[in-house]
Amino acid sequence: MSETTHNLKRMYRFDLTTRLVAKLKQEEAVIGGIGHSNFDLWSAGHRPQNFYMLGSMGLAIPIAMGVALAQPARKTFALEGDGSLLMELGCLTTVAAQAPKNLIIILFDNGIYQITGGQPTPGLHADYVAIARACGLANAAWAADEAEFERMLDNALATDGPHFIGCKLDSQGPKAQTERDPAQIRDRFMRGMGTKKNRTLG
Amino acid sequence: MTQTLPPWHEIVLNVFKANEVKLITYVPDNVLKPLINALHADPYFTCFATAREEEAVGILSGAWMAGLRGMLLMQTSGFATLPNVLASLPCAFQIPVMMMISERGTLGEFNVGQAAVCRTMRPILDSLAMEHHTVSRLDECEMIVDRTIRQAIMTQAPAALILSPLLTGGKVVAR
Ligand SMILES: Cc1ncc(C[n+]2csc(CCOP(=O)(O)OP(=O)(O)O)c2C)c(N)n1
Numbered sequence: 534m535s536e537t538t539h540n541l542k543r544m545y546r547f548d549l550t551t552r553l554v555a556k557l558k559q560e561e562a563v564i565g566g567i568g569h570s571n572f573d574l575w576s577a578g579h580r581p582q583n584f585y586m587l588g589s590m591g592l593a594i595p596i597a598m599g600v601a602l603a604q605p606a607r608k609t610f611a612l613e614g615d616g617s618l619l620m621e622l623g624c625l626t627t628v629a630a631q632a633p634k635n636l637i638i639i640l641f642d643n644g645i646y647q648i649t650g651g652q653p654t655p656g657l658h659a660d661y662v663a664i665a666r667a668c669g670l671a672n673a674a675w676a677a678d679e680a681e682f683e684r685m686l687d688n689a690l691a692t693d694g695p696h697f698i699g700c701k702l703d704s705q706g707p708k709a710q711t712e713r714d715p716a717q718i719r720d721r722f723m724r725g726m727g728t729k730k731n732r733t734l735g
Numbered sequence: 736m737t738q739t740l741p742p743w744h745e746i747v748l749n750v751f752k753a754n755e756v757k758l759i760t761y762v763p764d765n766v767l768k769p770l771i772n773a774l775h776a777d778p779y780f781t782c783f784a785t786a787r788e789e790e791a792v793g794i795l796s797g798a799w800m801a802g803l804r805g806m807l808l809m810q811t812s813g814f815a816t817l818p819n820v821l822a823s824l825p826c827a828f829q830i831p832v833m834m835m836i837s838e839r840g841t842l843g844e845f846n847v848g849q850a851a852v853c854r855t856m857r858p859i860l861d862s863l864a865m866e867h868h869t870v871s872r873l874d875e876c877e878m879i880v881d882r883t884i885r886q887a888i889m890t891q892a893p894a895a896l897i898l899s900p901l902l903t904g905g906k907v908v909a910r
Contacts, residue, residue: 589824592793599797623786728802
């Protein structure tokens with residue numbers, strides 16, 4: 534686990550997302566942020582406990598925090614891009630203040646707004662793990678490579694959080710696009726959370 | 736026979752309880768202070784401030800989908816920061832995010848910025864086709880708040896309750 538951005542391997546978002554999904558055995562909730570963060574979550578294999586956010590840039594972490602507060606026994610992940618985090622940076626203070634033990638934030642930092650054409654974000658010189666720590670999230674660190682990412686996931690699943698795992702990304706795009714049907718996404722997710730129970734839909 | 740009604744914030748708190756609205760997120764407003772204080776003091780509620788109103792829309796959306804009802808408290812200027820996230824999250828996904836807005840910018844406002852922002856509020860709510868009601872009388876407070884919450888939940892639609900200075904007294908500037 535690294536506290537600096539030196540020597541961090543640039544990793545492939547779809548590969549990291551696949552590694553994450555493979556570890557989910559307890560119906561953990563996963564909130565995919567705007568654009569490519571949720572596209573790769575969709576491509577990694579749909580689960581009823583996945584929520585694909587289609588607009589509201591920056592709200593993946595707050596949505597995950599709401600889920601985590603409502604269901605403290607369920608580990609809840611937020612997958613968020615660096616551009617999106619920048620838009621709602623203050624939410625890290627809210628997370629730190631409430632400190633939901635079951636919340637795990639995964640930051641996909643490619644340094645750009647990839648989905649809108651790859652423009653660099655103004656966070657060029659920002660270290661998001663350092664920011665998270667300074668906001669009060671003590672369990673924040675960069676993953677140096679895929680093996681370490683997996684170890685950090687194991688730790689986050691086994692111990693109290695909130696956890697913040699930073700990942701530097703390479704420049705590869707997403708695998709495919711999420712099926713965009715917000716009402717259906719919400720309905721499936723609620724069934725995945727056990728808040729809707731009849732058997733009409735899967 | 737006239738009955739003495741409790742203050743507006745007591746009525747509101749009791750209606751929240753009756754409807755199991757337990758999660759309260761806010762960006763503070765002076766007029767909302769007695770309500771916020773009472774909510775903090777009551778262990779029934781989980782009540783905290785967020786850095787921005789947008790965040791609270793996300794938190795309440797996630798919480799509702801996972802089985803916990805909530806309310807966002809803010810002032811008029813806070814609401815004005817929200818159209819994008821309201822349109823793309825609770826409106827698009829049919830999530831009953833509920834909001835209580837202390838109305839600033841009218842009936843004796845001293846700040847021209849607040850007055851200008853206030854005029855955008857109802858047009859925004861209307862253009863999002865969001866249910867909204869203004870509470871201006873103590874004797875109507877319980878019914879409007881209660882029914883608005885119930886309808887939001889039953890129809891899975893976001894809704895806004897606007898607290899008029901006629902109800903709360905608003906924020907007055909010394910002469
Ligand atoms: C409030 C708002 N501003 C701008 C946009 C346009 N927009 C959509 S996604 C995006 C970039 C997201 O960047 P990031 O989170 O870093 O993810 P990436 O595309 O790099 O995977 C932008 C600017 C938007 N949807 N909402």
